[in-house]
Amino acid sequence: MVDATNEISSELAAPRREKIFSAINRASSWLEALGFSWLTPILKLLAGDDPRAQLQELKKVLVIPLLGIAIFLLAWGFLAPRVQTSLGAIPGPVQVWEQAVNLASDHQRERAKADAFYQRQDVRNDKLVADGKADKVKYRTYTGKPTYLDQIVTSLFTVGLGFFIATLIAVPVGIASGLSKTFNGAINPLIQIFKPVSPLAWLPIVTMIVSALYVDTSDLMPKSLVISAVTVTLCSLWPTLINTALGVASIDKDLMNVGKVLQLPTMKTVTKLVLPSALPLIFTGMRLSLGVGWMVLIAAEMLAQNPGLGKFVWDEFQNGSSQSLAKIMVAVLTIGILGFILDRLMFALQRAFTFSANQ
Numbered sequence: 001m002v003d004a005t006n007e008i009s010s011e012l013a014a015p016r017r018e019k020i021f022s023a024i025n026r027a028s029s030w031l032e033a034l035g036f037s038w039l040t041p042i043l044k045l046l047a048g049d050d051p052r053a054q055l056q057e058l059k060k061v062l063v064i065p066l067l068g069i070a071i072f073l074l075a076w077g078f079l080a081p082r083v084q085t086s087l088g089a090i091p092g093p094v095q096v097w098e099q100a101v102n103l104a105s106d107h108q109r110e111r112a113k114a115d116a117f118y119q120r121q122d123v124r125n126d127k128l129v130a131d132g133k134a135d136k137v138k139y140r141t142y143t144g145k146p147t148y149l150d151q152i153v154t155s156l157f158t159v160g161l162g163f164f165i166a167t168l169i170a171v172p173v174g175i176a177s178g179l180s181k182t183f184n185g186a187i188n189p190l191i192q193i194f195k196p197v198s199p200l201a202w203l204p205i206v207t208m209i210v211s212a213l214y215v216d217t218s219d220l221m222p223k224s225l226v227i228s229a230v231t232v233t234l235c236s237l238w239p240t241l242i243n244t245a246l247g248v249a250s251i252d253k254d255l256m257n258v259g260k261v262l263q264l265p266t267m268k269t270v271t272k273l274v275l276p277s278a279l280p281l282i283f284t285g286m287r288l289s290l291g292v293g294w295m296v297l298i299a300a301e302m303l304a305q306n307p308g309l310g311k312f313v314w315d316e317f318q319n320g321s322s323q324s325l326a327k328i329m330v331a332v333l334t335i336g337i338l339g340f341i342l343d344r345l346m347f348a349l350q351r352a353f354t355f356s357a358n359q
């Protein structure tokens with residue numbers, strides 16, 4: 001009787017396990033795209049899959065990468081104190097972590113000052129209104145220095161703006177280039193000339209043009225931010241443009257002939273035939289463009305003095321205090337981690353919007 005009961009329970013549990021493993025397998029591609037592939041073997045272990053196989057997979061995707069990071073940190077901590085600079089010894093992981101904590105604490109203190117400022121302002125304005133002096137009520141913005149987290153947000157906004165403009169330019173031009181050999185022949189020399197130009201060469205030209213045209217500035221879009229964003233645009237649009245043109249040009253000719261037979265309008269041909277087929281390469285170009293834009297941004301912010309991570313690095317370099325080098329290394333690690341996150345997000349979008357990327 002007991003054996004029969006156990007057998008029935010196993011038969012009922014089997015479909016449930018299959019559903020769980022099916023859900024884990026569907027989620028695994030997204031976890032991999034977002035950089036969390038190590039979660040898949042853990043979930044399978046918890047669901048009762050073969051422990052040996054999943055532990056082997058976990059070793060490959062989690063233990064070995066963590067071991068590499070640990071070796072790097074040990075080597076860094078051992079070698080850093082032996083290198084002396086004008087600001088003292090190279091800071092090790094502990095000193096860099098301490099400065100990261102200090103920067104976070106500075107942000108909290110600055111936000112507390114801002115909150116106190118606005119509370120005092122509200123109390124003063126309420127008193128003026130109560131005394132019948134509503135015409136003297138004034139609202140001022142807190143003008144404290146931007147914190148490290150504020151500078152991260154500024155950099156992300158700047159690169160996002162530059163990348164958005166670059167995509168708006170590169171995708172249509174790339175489609176036209178892929179569809180028309182004449183247009184491609186006309187634009188290809190310009191691509192080859194301007195693609196290798198450094199952001200340091202673009203920056204003086206962009207600065208003069210933006211200064212001449214962007215006269216009525218706003219608090220949301222200061223001139224330094226616009227200069228940095230335009231420089232990012234000029235340096236990052238080429239991978240998207242080239243990959244878009246390549247993706248469009250490599251579309252199956254039979255598919256394009258079907259469009260001609262059906263006499264589809266140009267816009268419908270682009271939206272129904274061209275874009276779906278070329279989307280994987282377009283997203284590949286966009287990932288490359290975002291990576292280029294993120295690298296370019298730091299140099300652009302240094303010279304344009306846009307209050308982002310680039311300016312933070314430059315200010316700490318000019319500051320020359322004993323803590324400056326550790327803060328610069330915090331910024332370097334932040335730039336690398338944010339660059340990785342941006343790439344993973346673009347890869348996740350590619351998986352969401354393209355068929356071939358999900359294979």
